[in-house]
Amino acid sequence: MSDHTKNFQPFYFSLEPSGNIAVVRFKHPRLSEEDNVEQLGFELMHIVDQLGYNQIVLSxxxxxWITSSIIGKLIHLHRHLQRINGELALCELAPGVVDVMETSRLDTYFCIMPGVEESISQFETEK
Incomplete structure (x- = not known):
């Protein structure tokens, strides 16, 4: 883990580097407008822009439960990664989150995997 990664203390998630892949694990059971959505977006973008990761597994x-504002931040992160030939995988989604993704048809937009290991394997096989 680099010094930059050690010094980065995000509020909304933990960051666990796995080689060149950033494994992000959310800390809160509900992500809504009551949270500081802009801060969450800043923290997610920091992983790419400041720490240099272009492959992110988001557990x-x-x-x-998540709201449309949070989904908007995930879409922004996904698009940003695509522009730099990066990848994003979402995994370990609860049934309520899966319902939101399916209802909004984002289950085909995002790479959704069962778990962290499968997500990492997906990145490694695409090389």
Whole structure:
């Protein structure tokens, strides 16, 4: 883990580097407008722009519910990664989050995997 990664202390998630892949694990069970959505977006973009990761596995284990504002931040991160030939995988989605993704048809937009290991393997096989 680099010094920059050690010094980065995000509020909304933990960051666990796995080689060149950033594994992000959310800390809160509900992500809504009551949270500082802009701060969450800043923290997610920091992983790419400041720490230099272009492959991110976003574990949503324990997140029971998300709002459209949070989904907007995930879409922004996904688009940003695509522009730099990066990748984003979402995994460990709770049934309520899966419902939101399916209803909004984002289950085909995002790469959604069952778990962290499968997500990492997906990145490694695409090389």
């Amino acid at each position: 949503m284990k324990g997140v029971e």
